[in-house]
Amino acid sequence: MNETLTILQQNLGQALWETFEMVFISGLIGVIFGTIIGLALYYFASPLFSPRPVVNTVVGFIINAIRSFPFLILMVVLIPFAKWVAGDPYTPMGGAVSLTVAAVPFFARLAEGAFAEIDQGVIEAARSTGASFWLIFQEVLFPEALPALIRGIVLTIISLIGYSAMVGTIGAGGIGNLAIQFGYNRYETGVLISVIIILVIIVQVIQWIGDRLAAHFTRA
Amino acid sequence: MSQIEINDVSVTFNQKGRDVKAVQDVSLKIEKGEIYGVVGLSGAGKSTLVRTINGLQRPTTGTVNVAGVDITHANKKILSETRKKIGFIFQNFNLINNRTVAQNIAFALTAGGYPEKQQPEKIDELLGRVGLQDRKDTYPTQLSGGQKQRVGIARALANDPEILLCDEATSALDLETAEEIITILKDINTRLNITIVFITHQLEVAKDLFDRVAVMENGRIVEQTTAYNLFARPQSDMATRLVNRFLTTQLPDDVIHWLANLPGRILTLKYQGDDSLNPIITEIARDTGVEISILQGRIEFIHNQAIGILSVFVTGEPEAVIRAITAFKTKVNSVEVTPK
Known part of the structure; x- marks a missing residue:
């Protein structure tokens, strides 16, 4: 028990910070680029805008291809790429690279769905005012899709926290790494359990915040 | 020249490899300031036809002229300019649910290039016209159907349009509320001299509102007449059926x-x-x-x-x-x- 506390005291703060770093960077980039790609997928599929089935199919194919990689394999395949981008692939920054590559197509599909669910009639009404696409995006697509986008962000962050544990096992650090190194390799069951409890709490809190935010932006 | 001229317009949709002719060889001339109705059963092609007037639907063949501009062959910029002169109100109101009443109208004003500083004043004026001044900061979901449609009308009038297109604008409302909306539309028509094109399957609307009316069946116009003659002397089978059911x-x-x-x-x-x-x-x-x-x-x-x-x-x-x-x-x- 004392040993567990000592290990946690010495490593937990650092591990949490590393996990945060990885999830924050990959989540942020994933949401930004995922939204752009999701919007493009929607734009080129919707008969209300500019349907270009070829563009939609090609982009959709690439996204599906990346998403069909089991994350463990994606991570290993991307080690050279992570090295090129972040210098050392076995750091939180290196780990964030493969997480980002996984997050972008994941969130792109969620964003596409969020836009596609908007009532077509509202968009038709917006188009009939003669508004530009940019104005329609700002004033119609974005506010109407926002609650669904927030739920998508929550889902993405929670998935990334899970994946970040996997990145930890190949040495990128983080809370998953802590659990494996001490809890599994050194039979410190106390550390393992503590990490699980912390993860459960973190996920619950994120979900709660996300639900509150989504509800706040829904006026229906 | 008539304000709206629809010349030999056909619209064909390709649905699962099959060609569906929604509108077939329709020609219509609608004059400035009149209230023109298009009646027919659902699926007769009314909605598709009215959408060719503001270019939301491109005709497969034929041309549409609005105020002398051929919008069928117009580029994006001209089409967008024309749309600003055409208000559109919908059966399901189609308001932005996550934006207030005022913001919904501000959207149309911004789209029409109305200076932002003067928007609040214009919004008050528009809401005053439909009797909703006090609901400015309400979200659409808190409004009744009739109130939502009033917001829809205020939004459609934002850019001082010359034409108002109404797609089953009263069909989702109870009769009493529908009559209120009709009264507002009539008032707009007389006061602002806006041409109204109104499509509906409700003959109650036709009798109160329309000056002239076209009857549509299977994508074609089978009869064009005055509102009174539609009821007194329907000529086509379709018109007779519709009128008899009503009368x-x-x-x-x-x-x-x-x-x-x-x-x-x-x-x-x-x-x-x-x-x-x-x-x-x-x-x-x-x-x-x-x-x-x-x-x-x-x-x-x-x-x-x-x-x-x-x-x-x-x-x-x-x-x-x-x-x-x-x-x-x-x-x-x-x-x-x-x-x-």
């Missing part, structure tokens, strides 16, 4: 069954409402020797002109009944004999 004083089934066992025929007479039928009925009864009993009747006003509908039961010698029917046919607008 017929449907007798209770029990009464029809009971009368079916008696010798005689049920007639539905349609006549110019300001003529009195009394002398005619007395005259025909006397001349042909039949007995005529009145089952029920009503009078509808279409643009202040009345149409009377009267159901009568004619009994007597079979030949006398036939003579009576023939006599009625020469005296009233239409005679419908309920088959036995």
